Amino acid sequence: MTERPVRVRYAPSPTGPQHLGGVRTALYNYLFARKHKGTFIIRIEDTDQTRFVPGAEAYMLDALNWCGITYDEGPVKGGAYGPYKQSERKSMYRQYADQLLESGHAYYAFDTAEELDAMRERFKASGMAAAAYNAVTREYMKNSLVLPQDEVKARLEQGEPYVIRIKMPRKDEIKFHDLIRGWVTFNSSQLDDKVLFKSDGMPTYHLANVVDDYLMNISHVIRGEEWLPSAPLHVTLYKFLGWESVMPQFAHLPLILRPDGNGKLSKRDGDRLGFPVFPLNWKDPNTGELSTGFRERGFFPEPFTNMIALLGWHPGHMQQEIFTLDEMVQLFSIEHVGKSGARFDYEKAKWFNQEYLKKLDASVLAEALKHILEQKNIEVPNAEILGAICLSLKERCTFVHELYEQGYYFFEAIRDYDDSIVSKKWNAIAKERFNLLADTLATLEAFDIKSIETAILQFISSNQLQNGDVLPLLRIMLSGTKNGPAVYDIASILGKDKTLERMRIFQQKFPTA
RNA sequence: GGCCCGUUGGUCAAGGGGUUAAGACGUCUCUCUUUCACGGAGAAAUCAGGGGUUCGAUUCCCCUACGGGCUACCA
Numbered sequence: 349m350t351e352r353p354v355r356v357r358y359a360p361s362p363t364g365p366q367h368l369g370g371v372r373t374a375l376y377n378y379l380f381a382r383k384h385k386g387t388f389i390i391r392i393e394d395t396d397q398t399r400f401v402p403g404a405e406a407y408m409l410d411a412l413n414w415c416g417i418t419y420d421e422g423p424v425k426g427g428a429y430g431p432y433k434q435s436e437r438k439s440m441y442r443q444y445a446d447q448l449l450e451s452g453h454a455y456y457a458f459d460t461a462e463e464l465d466a467m468r469e470r471f472k473a474s475g476m477a478a479a480a481y482n483a484v485t486r487e488y489m490k491n492s493l494v495l496p497q498d499e500v501k502a503r504l505e506q507g508e509p510y511v512i513r514i515k516m517p518r519k520d521e522i523k524f525h526d527l528i529r530g531w532v533t534f535n536s537s538q539l540d541d542k543v544l545f546k547s548d549g550m551p552t553y554h555l556a557n558v559v560d561d562y563l564m565n566i567s568h569v570i571r572g573e574e575w576l577p578s579a580p581l582h583v584t585l586y587k588f589l590g591w592e593s594v595m596p597q598f599a600h601l602p603l604i605l606r607p608d609g610n611g612k613l614s615k616r617d618g619d620r621l622g623f624p625v626f627p628l629n630w631k632d633p634n635t636g637e638l639s640t641g642f643r644e645r646g647f648f649p650e651p652f653t654n655m656i657a658l659l660g661w662h663p664g665h666m667q668q669e670i671f672t673l674d675e676m677v678q679l680f681s682i683e684h685v686g687k688s689g690a691r692f693d694y695e696k697a698k699w700f701n702q703e704y705l706k707k708l709d710a711s712v713l714a715e716a717l718k719h720i721l722e723q724k725n726i727e728v729p730n731a732e733i734l735g736a737i738c739l740s741l742k743e744r745c746t747f748v749h750e751l752y753e754q755g756y757y758f759f760e761a762i763r764d765y766d767d768s769i770v771s772k773k774w775n776a777i778a779k780e781r782f783n784l785l786a787d788t789l790a791t792l793e794a795f796d797i798k799s800i801e802t803a804i805l806q807f808i809s810s811n812q813l814q815n816g817d818v819l820p821l822l823r824i825m826l827s828g829t830k831n832g833p834a835v836y837d838i839a840s841i842l843g844k845d846k847t848l849e850r851m852r853i854f855q856q857k858f859p860t861a
Numbered sequence: 862g863g864c865c866c867g868u869u870g871g872u873c874a875a876g877g878g879g880u881u882a883a884g885a886c887g888u889c890u891c892u893c894u895u896u897c898a899c900g901g902a903g904a905a906a907u908c909a910g911g912g913g914u915u916c917g918a919u920u921c922c923c924c925u926a927c928g929g930g931c932u933a934c935c936a
Contacts, residue, residue, distance in 0.1 A: 361936045396935055461934080472862095480863095480932075511934050529866070538864050538932095546934040553936050577865060577931040602867080603929070612929075655873095658885095662874060667884045669873090686867095686874080689929060693872045696886045706899080744898040754897095769896095819895035831897035 352567045354386025358419075359557070359571075361393040362404035365630035365639065367615055368692060369572060369604045371411060372656045376601060377570050378417045379657070379680035386567070390422030391560060392433040395550045402633050411627040414643055415653045416673050429564040434556050441551040444559050444589060445512045445544055453588040454544060456510045457481075457491040458503055480540035483518040512545035514585070522580040527568070527599035527682045534580040542581055554578060558585040561596055570599045570682070573689075574612075599682050602660050605689045613692055615639070623694040627652070642697075646747030651700035659690040670703055702746040713738035716748045724752075726759050736841050740833035754832065758841060762828035762850070765857070769820050769830055776860045778821060781811065785818065786851050795844040801836040825854040 358374040360366055366374075374390075381388035390412075392405055405423065412419070421427025431437055448454035459467070467489065468479040479485075486493055491513070492500040504510070520536040544555040551559070561569060579598055586595040603612040607621065618625035618639060628641035642652050654671055663679040671679070705713070714734035721728045728734065741755045756763070788807050792799055808818055823835045826842060839847045 359936090363936070393936060399935065457934095459934095464933090509934090513934095526866095532865075534865070540932080543934045548934075550934090552934070557936090572930090573866065574930055575936090580865095600866080605929080607872080658873065660873090664875060667875085669885055688867050690874090691872060693886070696873065699886055741898095743900090815895045823896070829897090830895095833897090835895070 354381055354384040355389065355565055355567050356381050356386065356570055357389040357391050357561070357564065357566055359391045359393045359560075360408055361396070361399070361553075362401060362408070363396070363399040364401050364404055364615065364632075365407050365626050365628075366404075366411065367618075367625045368613060368627075368656055368659075370408070371415060371417075371627050372604065372659060373570065373572055373601060374412055374417055375415065375653060375657055376661070376680075376685070378419070379677055380568065380570060380682065381420075382677040383680045387420045388418075389427070389429070389564060389566075390419045390432060391564070392423055392435075393553060393556065394433060394435045395546075395553055395556050397435070397548070397550065407628065407630060414627060414649050416649055417653070434551075434560065437556075437560065438550060440563070441545070441556055441559055442549075445551065445555065448514065448544070448588055449512065451588065452515065454512050454514050455492045455541075456500060456504070457486075457489065457513050457541075457543075458495075458508055458510050459490050463490065481513065482516060482540045483537070486513075486515075486541055509547040511543045511547050513541040514544050514581070514588070516541050516581075516584070522583055524579065524583050524598060526576075526579075527597055528602075528685050528687060529576075529600060532576070532579070536580070536584070539580060539584075542578075544585075554581055554585065558582050558589070558591075562586075562589070562591050562594065565594070566596045568599060569596045570601065573600045573603050576600045599685070602686055603689045604659055605691045607692050607694065612689070621694075623697075625692075646749050647697075647701050648704050651704040652697075654704075655697050655700040659692060661685045670700070698746050705745060705748070706743060708742070710735045710739040710742065713742055713748065713751060717751045720749060720752050721759065729759070733841060736837075740837045740841065744832075757827045757829075758838075762853075765824055765828045765854070766830050769824050770858055773817070773821050774858055774860065778817070779855065779860045781813070781818070782821070782825075782851060782855070784811070785822075786848055789839075789844065790848060792844065795840055795847075797834075797836045797840045800839050804836070822851075825851050 356377045358377045360370055360374075378388050380386070390409075394400060394405075409424065419425065421429060422432045426432070445454060449456070464481070467481075467485060471479040471485060481489065488494075493515070495503075516539045517536045522534045522536055522539075524532060526532050542554055543552050545551050550556075560566075579600070583595065586592050605611065606613045606617050613625060615625060624640045624642045624645050624647075626639050626641045627643060629644045630639045630641065631637070632639075643649070650672065651670075653673060654669075654676070657671070657676055658669065661680070661684055663681075664684050711731070714731060714737070717734060717738060718728050729737070737755055737758050738751055741751050744754060745751055752759075785804070785807055788803055789800070792803055804818065804822075807813075808815060819835055820830060823830060823832070823838070826835065826838050826847060832838065842850070
């Protein structure tokens with residue numbers, strides 16, 4: 349490998365929100381750049397003006413920002429190789445198309461869309477395998493290779509629309525080394541004369557991509573596997589343009605597959621399967637349709653980023669799976685990126701979030717819970733109580749919002765009581781006991797967990813009772829549910845007054861015979 | 862159809878000529894506990910198939926099958 353400084357780029361096109369796969373591609377580029385003390389660039393590939401979606405670019409930037417993926421050069425931020433948007437680089441491409449025209453590696457083509465369709469139909473009908481615009485079929489089309497020179501000139505002068513196509517060699521072996529897949533070989537006879545320059549004056553992705561990577565001195569192209577089939581075209585372009593010596597190294601990432609069935613993960617899968625595939629919420633500007641993001645679903649950026657990184661990469665030789673971004677930077681290497689597609693597993697994604705949440709300090713969670721309560725217009729308890737609530741609840745939550753959902757009774761009146769316990773254990777005798785228990789609790793001076801526990805346990809043993817005679821019912825009285833934190837925790841968080849009040853309310857709601 | 866890429870438990874995966882083929886998620890069992898969860902212990906579960914090469918293939922090669930990607934004046 350050469351000493352070339354690492355310059356890598358993430359080059360999305362603003363045709364909609366990027367999903368998991370796009371974020372992962374950006375992440376790998378980022379990790380690779382940081383690992384090698386290189387430069388991470390973002391470039392917007394918007395050569396197709398018809399597919400432009402407003403907001404998509406800002407969304408992408410927001411998403412990366414949320415993930416903690418920073419970039420060194422790109423839109424908004426700028427840099428020495430700008431602009432970083434292909435539509436703004438429009439004037440830079442034509443000269444390279446001209447260069448190819450002059451060297452005989454490209455040609456003008458005047459075929460209309462209808463003529464192209466007709467050609468494809470014709471060759472298909474005659475049983476020809478590939479109905480492509482190639483070394484064979486171009487002989488029958490309207491292009492500067494077959495038209496007389498003066499006619500070509502005339503058409504050009506009359507302003508007739510045209511495209512510029514690459515003239516693929518008839519039969520050449522094209523070989524390149526992929527950092528993930530090793531040597532990959534294609535034959536140019538299988539490739540077609542791809543359009544490089546469109547009739548609207550814009551380059552296609554293929555030309556723009558190669559020109560920009562060259563101009564921006566990109567050292568490594570790390571992109572999805574869907575680009576592998578066009579890599580030989582790009583390699584050929586480097587050769588024709590005389591840039592072979594500075595051609596970047598390629599690394600084609602495996603795809604992220606959908607969790608069920610077949611195929612790569614697509615934007616629609618999320619709604620269908622009930623989990624997000626987008627990092628952030630996205631509202632389609634045309635249809636108004638809303639797709640939920642991981643962020644809005646309750647994911648923290650750290651575990652989210654951790655999780656997608658491990659979809660196709662693992663440092664190997666260690667059993668650790670929870671990594672910070674910085675750790676991943678240290679550990680990252682292209683060699684450890686797998687070759688095969690990874691199926692996205694939402695259950696595992698939740699696990700990453702849960703692990704992260706569990707390690708968070710209760711005070712941090714309290715802050716997050718506070719926001720949820722404020723949004724719901726619920727009176728926020730003081731920080732100490734909120735912290736205690738989070739502490740008691742956090743190990744049974746995957747998401748912050750579950751702190752509220754599971755512990756709503758700390759903030760509001762009990763919505764309903766689980767009656768499986770009530771019908772089984774609540775009766776006149778129990779009522780009497782609970783009156784005594786309430787008296788006991790009322791005399792407690794300190795109402796902390798330990799004191800409550802001691803008092804209750806003492807009450808149970810001095811009355812010759814079992815834990816099961818008291819604790820389950822008390823839990824129901826205080827929370828309505830049979831699950832949750834230790835009853836003593838609940839009581840102490842509620843405080844003495846509320847605890848006694850809830851015991852009274854319960855008695856009123858469930859009179860015994 | 863053609864071209865290209867891939868294939869270790871249900872999923873993510875380590876390993877890479879000789880291993881009891883790691884670990885994690887999920888599932889199940891046990892344990893802790895007043896409950897749920899957490900924690901702890903354990904179980905079931907994998908090298909797609911067939912040929913080579915080799916003393917020996919999960920590992921290297923070939924074929925088949927299967928999966929995927931691409932096949933636009935889209936990226």
